[in-house]
């Protein structure tokens with residue numbers, strides 16, 4: 001039975017309003033005889049809205065936080081009123097309980113750690129959407145067991161980026177989920193959230209629901225995993241940023257992990273490893289054209305690919321140099337990486353010269369400032385911000401030239417299959433109109 005379980009993941013875009021949720025219901029009708037574990041994200045941009053609640057609360061403005069929370073509750077209520085001719089009382093009650101529990105938390109003084117409070121607040125989005133979708137599926141005759149993902153996914157207490165405790169998670173999934181799939185064909189649960197051993201909620205990192213689906217797939221030795229997106233599959237570049245992109249029919253795990261790590265947002269980068277480790281095929285499919293084949297990510301996908309481009313925004317280039325003109329030696333690099341680890345910087349590129357070391361990192365929160373303060377005693381640092389990291393796999397000179405147009409190149413690295421450049425826009429100089 002386990003071999004036949006498929007895992008489906010529906011993200012925020014596929015659940016943004018009542019008609020989108022109905023569309024998900026229509027897709028799932030076609031699979032009513034299959035064993036499915038369905039992972040849902042928060043609806044639309046709810047997670048961003050909840051981040052605003054967490055920020056107001058943390059900035060010492062609980063009244064503003066509550067106002068924002070009430071607005072989210074109101075928009076959820078509007079969606080369910082449109083979705084159900086008559087909203088089931090049990091759903092209204094569960095949603096009220098969820099919102100009230102966060103509201104009460106906002107009355108308490110903030111915890112010492114922002115990341116902890118963030119997770120307790122922001123996890124609400126997935127809990128809300130999963131109750132709505134499960135109730136809707138039951139209503140349209142798709143009998144579904146709602147599961148709290150926090151009973152399955154166990155993490156350490158790295159809030160906002162929980163590290164999965166695999167043995168505990170596998171044991172829980174394998175003991176709890178198969179009996180539920182015997183009872184009803186569908187299990188519906190949340191992406192993005194997990195639980196610590198002290199029973200506190202963690203999140204797995206922004207856009208982490210794809211990863212949750214991969215965790216469930218791994219634990220259940222799923223037959224396949226499908227993520228339902230607003231694009232026809234994996235494209236040669238983000239269609240929001242580039243014209244003339246084409247769909248890739250088949251992609252190897254290796255290509256997928258390289259592209260997603262460097263910013264191809266269509267798949268969360270942590271998704272690939274659990275699937276590759278168990279050779280579970282990944283389908284990236286369109287919820288707009290659900291019968292189209294999408295992209296298949298597997299082991300044996302050949303190695304002839306067109307140029308593929310990924311863009312990661314909000315990059316900072318940190319130039320670190322020794323204060324006394326000594327070489328940047330191995331012991332310096334060891335010290336620097338110690339600080340990189342403690343400040344949770346993600347390094348996307350690095351290069352060194354005799355007396356300097358350059359790293360390109362995701363510019364998140366105040367991590368760069370904290371890193372610079374830590375290294376200040378031994379090193380001088382300068383930081384360039386608002387940069388983009390452009391990664392091109394299977395690059396050609398034409399593609400690279402076209403990407404360079406209008407950009408200043410700050411750092412570049414080439415390997416036989418991958419070219420990376422860190423760029424910023426050329427400052428535009430315009431002639432003034434003469435009086």
Ligand SMILES: Nc1ncnc2c1ncn2[C@@H]1O[C@H](COP(=O)(O)OP(=O)(O)O)[C@@H](O)[C@H]1O
Nearest residue numbers: 011012013231233234235237238240264265266
């Ligand atoms: N190479 C790519 N191929 C397809 N889509 C991409 C690519 N790179 C970035 N994207 C973007 O990823 C989006 C889908 O991912 P995402 O918004 O995270 O989905 P969801 O939140 O529904 O899981 C697309 O709308 C597209 O703009």
Ligand SMILES: N[C@@H](CC(=O)OP(=O)(O)O)C(=O)O
Nearest residue numbers: 011012041047206207208209
């Ligand atoms: N809701 C979370 C997790 C997630 O993966 O969402 P989505 O599937 O819509 O990218 C976020 O927005 O970060």
